Amino acid sequence: MPGSDPPGHPGRTIVVAFIVRRVIAAVLMLAVVSMATFAIFFLIPRALGQTPEGMASRYVGRDATPEAIQGAVKRLHLDDPLIVQYGRFAKGIVAGEDYSLGPKKAECPAPCFGFSFNNNQPVWPTLVDRLPATLSLALGAAVLWLVTGVSIGVVSALKRGSVLDRAAMTVALAGVSLPIYFTGLVSLSVFAYTLGIFPGGGSYTPITENPVMWFQALVLPWITLAFLYAALYARLTRAGMLETMGEDYIRTARAKGLKESTVVTKHALRATLTPILTIFGLDLGLLLGGAVLTESTFSIQGVGKLVIDAIRGNDLPVVLGVTLFAAFFIVLANLIVDILYAVVDPRVRLS
Amino acid sequence: MEAKPEAVLEGAGGKAIEGRSLGRIAWMRLKRDKAAIIGAFVVLFLTLVAIFAERPFGGLIALFGDSPNIPNNDLIDPLTSAPIGAWGGISLEHPFGLEPVNGRDLFARILSGAQISLLVAFLATLLSVVVGSLMGVLAGFFGGWVDTVISRLMDVFLAFPLLLFAIAIVGALPDRALGLSGNGLRIAVIVFIIGFFSWPYIARIVRGQTLSLREREFVDAARSLGAGNGYIIFREMLPNLVAPILVYATLLIPTNILFEAALSFLGVGVNEPQASWGGMLTRAVDYYQIAPHFMIVPGLAIFITVMAFNLLGDGLRDALDPRAR
Numbered sequence: 001m002p003g004s005d006p007p008g009h010p011g012r013t014i015v016v017a018f019i020v021r022r023v024i025a026a027v028l029m030l031a032v033v034s035m036a037t038f039a040i041f042f043l044i045p046r047a048l049g050q051t052p053e054g055m056a057s058r059y060v061g062r063d064a065t066p067e068a069i070q071g072a073v074k075r076l077h078l079d080d081p082l083i084v085q086y087g088r089f090a091k092g093i094v095a096g097e098d099y100s101l102g103p104k105k106a107e108c109p110a111p112c113f114g115f116s117f118n119n120n121q122p123v124w125p126t127l128v129d130r131l132p133a134t135l136s137l138a139l140g141a142a143v144l145w146l147v148t149g150v151s152i153g154v155v156s157a158l159k160r161g162s163v164l165d166r167a168a169m170t171v172a173l174a175g176v177s178l179p180i181y182f183t184g185l186v187s188l189s190v191f192a193y194t195l196g197i198f199p200g201g202g203s204y205t206p207i208t209e210n211p212v213m214w215f216q217a218l219v220l221p222w223i224t225l226a227f228l229y230a231a232l233y234a235r236l237t238r239a240g241m242l243e244t245m246g247e248d249y250i251r252t253a254r255a256k257g258l259k260e261s262t263v264v265t266k267h268a269l270r271a272t273l274t275p276i277l278t279i280f281g282l283d284l285g286l287l288l289g290g291a292v293l294t295e296s297t298f299s300i301q302g303v304g305k306l307v308i309d310a311i312r313g314n315d316l317p318v319v320l321g322v323t324l325f326a327a328f329f330i331v332l333a334n335l336i337v338d339i340l341y342a343v344v345d346p347r348v349r350l351s
Numbered sequence: 352m353e354a355k356p357e358a359v360l361e362g363a364g365g366k367a368i369e370g371r372s373l374g375r376i377a378w379m380r381l382k383r384d385k386a387a388i389i390g391a392f393v394v395l396f397l398t399l400v401a402i403f404a405e406r407p408f409g410g411l412i413a414l415f416g417d418s419p420n421i422p423n424n425d426l427i428d429p430l431t432s433a434p435i436g437a438w439g440g441i442s443l444e445h446p447f448g449l450e451p452v453n454g455r456d457l458f459a460r461i462l463s464g465a466q467i468s469l470l471v472a473f474l475a476t477l478l479s480v481v482v483g484s485l486m487g488v489l490a491g492f493f494g495g496w497v498d499t500v501i502s503r504l505m506d507v508f509l510a511f512p513l514l515l516f517a518i519a520i521v522g523a524l525p526d527r528a529l530g531l532s533g534n535g536l537r538i539a540v541i542v543f544i545i546g547f548f549s550w551p552y553i554a555r556i557v558r559g560q561t562l563s564l565r566e567r568e569f570v571d572a573a574r575s576l577g578a579g580n581g582y583i584i585f586r587e588m589l590p591n592l593v594a595p596i597l598v599y600a601t602l603l604i605p606t607n608i609l610f611e612a613a614l615s616f617l618g619v620g621v622n623e624p625q626a627s628w629g630g631m632l633t634r635a636v637d638y639y640q641i642a643p644h645f646m647i648v649p650g651l652a653i654f655i656t657v658m659a660f661n662l663l664g665d666g667l668r669d670a671l672d673p674r675a676r
Contacts, residue, residue, distance in 0.1 A: 029506070029507070032507055033507060033511070036507060036511075037511070037516070040516075040520065041519055041520070041523060042523075044520055044523075044540075045520070045523040045524055055523065173658065173661060173662070173665070174654075174658065176661065177605065177654055177657040177658040177661055178650075178653075178654050178657075179609055179612055179613065179616070179629075179632075179650070179653050179654075179657075181613070181616050181632055182632060182646070182650035182653065182654070185632065185635065185636060185639055185646050185650070186646070186647075186650070188639065189639045189640070189643055189646065193639070193640055282509070286512060289512050289515065290512070290515060292514055292515065292518070292617065293514075293613055293616070293617070296616075296617065297636070307515055307518060307519075308518070308617055308618070311518055311519075311521075311522045311617075311618070311619060312618065314522075316519075316522060316523060319515075319518065319519045319522055320519060322515060323512060323515045323516055323519050326512035326515050327511060327512055330511075330512060
């Protein structure tokens with residue numbers, strides 16, 4: 001409410017204005033990102049000499065006849081100018097789009113993220129169908145890595161140079177140097193195959209079907225994924241914490257006689273965590289758009305696995321649809337982090 | 352512009368006053384960092400191995416008399432498809448063992464894969480350093496609308512799901528282009544994608560450094576002597592930006608190695624029969640129960656290489672970071 005805030009407390013109006021500004025910026029960003037995705041997706045192959053026919057063969061699968069490919073070029077309007085193709089695609093997301101399948105017409109209701117000609121289905125329902133698996137994997141791992149990574153980083157920074165710090169940082173360096181599919185394979189080989197403690201790959205069950213099996217099947221993927229990110233976050237937190245602890249205001253806080261625990265939690269940790277949360281938002285957004293490597297290592301039927309299967313089956317509309325969907329998640333995650341910032345940190349919304 | 356040497360009195364023993372430039376200080380710090388030195392030696396070793404893998408005289412690959420793409424069917428147990436002998440057929444002729452099913456020599460394949468891995472990582476890093484430094488300097492130096500446009504562009508690039516994007520582009524490629532085909536084309540495109548999408552990481556650092564350098568006295572001094580923007584950027588600012596660029600380039604190489612390996616693991620990197628570390632791990636997925644060495648050998652190759660670059664990069668950063676002095 002303009003004017004209704006007491007003087008000196010312009011809080012709410014400014015926060016609302018900030019949120020509105022950020023939402024508009026995010027919508028613009030979505031438009032730009034979708035345009036750029038579409039352009040690069042079609043322009044790079046075209047610049048490299050890919051013909052509409054060659055593109056069409058990526059749409060209808062490997063075994064299509066030349067007639068079917070010619071038909072696909074016509075039906076998909078692949079010989080139209082790119083801007084027209086984008087317009088049609090963007091309209092599909094907002095209002096839906098009809099695709100002609102030979103004599104029949106197939107409906108692709110909004111939000112239409114494309115239409116897969118391999119299994120004659122719109123991409124969106126498949127995406128929605130795959131999302132719970134990716135959500136389960138990403139959110140579970142995120143909680144795990146945020147808690148362990150940040151606490152290890154803080155302890156390491158506070159006990160700088162100790163055996164604990166050195167051990168933790170060595171493990172963390174190894175953690176960021178190991179490819180996730182390698183740690184995943186080793187953990188499958190040891191814990192699933194040799195010791196038989198956890199179920200092997202491909203045993204993901206939806207939580208609605210069997211919560212116990214859902215949990216058991218996700219333990220190894222969670223730990224594998226969280227190990228990589230926890231290592232990263234421990235390094236980031238330690239570096240940030242060391243920098244903050246050297247600041248003047250920490251010395252001031254100590255000088256005025258605050259307890260060390262108060263100095264650490266109330267002053268140092270707060271400043272350290274802000275940049276970490278930004279990165280967390282980005283990382284989580286990225287994973288929600290498909291944890292491609294983890295999902296393919298553990299054969300979890302999530303969004304990321306969908307892309308890989310689509311590439312192997314030459315099902316390009318699915319790949320394009322998921323890429324856009326993932327980009328949307330990243331923009332959304334950024335927006336949420338920005339808004340949370342504005343609520344927590346008054347400096348952000350004033351700048 | 353090198354910073355002014357800093358006079359340091361070495362004790363009271365009357366030793367000569369020694370000037371210590373920033374570079375000297377950094378080098379002394381780096382020498383003390385054992386982990387970084389080990390990393391540097393491993394990086395040097397791996398680079399030499401990759402350079403001399405195929406030449407001269409058949410190169411290091413032929414050290415044990417085998418080649419990366421020739422099967423050794425006689426060394427495979429026809430019942431299990433696993434290599435005959437303990438530890439995946441590790442022997443004097445095959446120091447890293449053999450691949451299950453076709454018995455290709457893993458030593459030769461790891462070396463062949465090292466070439467791909469390092470080539471892609473170096474070229475992609477070079478590309479992003481060139482683009483990133485240029486964009487960063489322009490944004491930081493000129494500010495205003497130039498900065499706004501470049502910063503927004505960086506936001507857009509960072510909002511791309513890079514891995515998905517790379518998968519999508521490789522998937523939509525024609526079979527031949529630019530006079531290249533097959534793996535040559537694949538490598539060119541992968542270098543382009545990785546390099547072109549990771550420039551914002553370098554640009555951010557360079558922009559920040561340029562912003563603070565712009566306000567320094569030596570820039571004012573150069574300008575008052577009549578130097579133009581081009582001279583100031585290339586002769587006055589760039590030498591001061593070499594250190595941060597070097598650090599972040601070193602730290603970008605391992606990321607790019609992991610990226611190439613991930614693409615190969617997902618089947619959108621280089622194609623068989625050319626060996627790649629990621630591609631070997633894909634095949635290992637099916638055989639980790641009968642031939643665990645087949646997963647461990649390429650996995651360790653990636654791990655050691657990436658770790659070495661990370662150790663070196665961390666060491667360089669600690670040595671060159673003026674805040675830690």
